[in-house]
Amino acid sequence: MSTTGSSVAAVVVAAGRGIRIGGGTPKQYRQVGGQAVLTRTLAALGALPVVGRVQVVIAPDAAAFYETCLADLDPAVRGKLLAPVEGGATRQQSVRAGLEALAQAGAPEIVLVHDAARPYVDAALIDRAVAAGRDHRAAVPGVAVSDTIKLVDDPGDGIGRVRETPAREALRAVQTPQSFHFAALLDAHRSAAAADLHGFTDDGALAEWAGLPVVVFAGDLRNRKITQPADLIEADRAFGAPDRSTPMTQYVTRLGTGFDVHAFTEGDHVWLGGVRIPADRGVLAHSDGDVALHALTDALLGAIADGDIGTHFPPSDERWRGAASDQFLAHAVSLVRARGGRIDHLDITVLAEAPRIGQHREAIRARIAEIAGVPLSSVSIKATTTEKLGFVGRAEGLAAQAAATVRLPDEETVPVDAQAETAMRQG
Structure with missing residues (x-):
């Protein structure tokens, strides 16, 4: 088996909403052991030489979520990541979007399709997937089921009559990564879309529909998919401190505030939150005079007790004359992250008789979320x-x-032991 990775690529499906798990953050972006689920999945795939490229498929509004996942990745892994593409309304549509993007970038021989919410995938399973895909054109990992399975007629009230009890020995619970000859899987997806069939939740099933012989190779019981809140708790433990004597990082919440003001002068626009807004006057300022970004920069600097915007960008320095304020905020964000910090929420209030910002509110939120690398839901203006x-x-x-x-x-x-002892005394 080749170890160059030149002929093997992976599509990681991360476009789902993860609504069954609860909370406002999709499950693939939730933290387990101090890193996002997707970060751990990408690290596992990208660390192997056999995988040359990784194409991630994300939801249309998840760019900021995705960017936060990259900071903890090894540079060599980041180098394998192609620019993310937006998925569709179904998993099938999302996989096809990833495949089409790979085709544009240069079709590989073998493609692995993997769920973002399976961070336990390991090198041995990936190697088996690549080998099976090369040998059989379409291959999926599966594990034997331990429960007895019933096929039922479900009348809709949750109680169904048993139609059949299939032999447990012939059943397999299918996982990812699933492995295919790239051209064959792309053709199957295009054929299904042309036939207006969009309900396939598994690429193995779509390949079967397209007439491809699909084989099942040995999966891994540890390769679980994060679906329920309990799965997150278990994953947090699994990826957490390796032993009870290892110190566990604790976080403290800090609140920082900022304020900025600029006088009006001649002009035809103002900058607010990184967005150029037409106005009958401009502002008098050394930089672009964006009061929202200036105040927000000071708030972040205040939260980490690292001076103020004038400390880092002195108005006496001609380098900052007319400068765009997004670089000030980006600098403050980088200082937070350099200290291992996480930005939870950003809140801005603009005080002005004019211009009105109502019609620009969402554009401002989106721009600040982009600069700060946080979800849109973490920005309020x-x-x-x-x-x-x-x-x-x-x-x-x-x-x-x-x-x-x-x-x-x-x-x-x-240390974890000391935490437990303290908790017991207080409890």
Whole structure:
């Protein structure tokens, strides 16, 4: 078997919403053992020389989620990642989007299709998948079932009459990565789409429909899919501290605030939250005068107790004359992450009589989420007037205040045994 990886690529399906697991974050982006599920899945696939390229398929609004997963990846693994593509409404559509992207980038000989929510996949299983795909054109991993399986007629009330009890010895629970000759699987997906068939939840089943002989090779009982909240808890333990004497990183929550103000001057636009907004006046500033990003930058710097925006970007420095403020915020974000911190929420209030920001609100949220590398749901922006009071009320300028919530590693990390002992005494 070749070890160059030049002929093997993987499609990682990460476009699902993960709604069954609860919470506002899709399961593939939830933390287990301090890293996102998707991060661990990509690390497992990308670490093997046999896998040359990895194509991730994400939801249309998940770019910020995805970017946060890359920070913890080894540079060699990141180098194998192609630009993510957006998936569709079904898993089948998402897989096809990944396959079409691979075809555009240069079709491999073998493609592995893997679920983002299976972070336990290991080198031995991946090697078996590649070998089976090369030998058989279509191959899926499976494990023997230990429970007796019943086929039932379900009338819809949760109680069904048993139609058949298939022999357990012939049954297999199918997993991923599933392995195929790339051209054969892409042709099967295109044929299914042309026939307006979109209900396949498994590429092995789609291959069967297309007439490809599909074989089952040995799966791995440990290669579980994260589906329920209990699976997340178990994965957190599995990927956590390797023994009870190893210190477990604890996080403390910090809240930082920021405020900025600029006077109006001649001009035809203002910058707010990284978005250019038409206006009948501009602002007087050394940089682009984006009060929202300036306040937010100070809020992040405050949360990590690292001075203020003037400390890092002095107004006396000509390098920052007319500079775009997105680089100020990006710098503060990088400082948070350099300390092992996690940004939980960003909240901005703009104080101005004009311009109105209502129609620009979502564009501003999206831009800030992009700069900060956080989900859109972690960014809030509001606007208010000052009821004609003060310089804002007299329309002499505008201002913004911001708050940032971050988690930082506690400097006093406590060993697991000591934590348990303390908890027992307090309980």
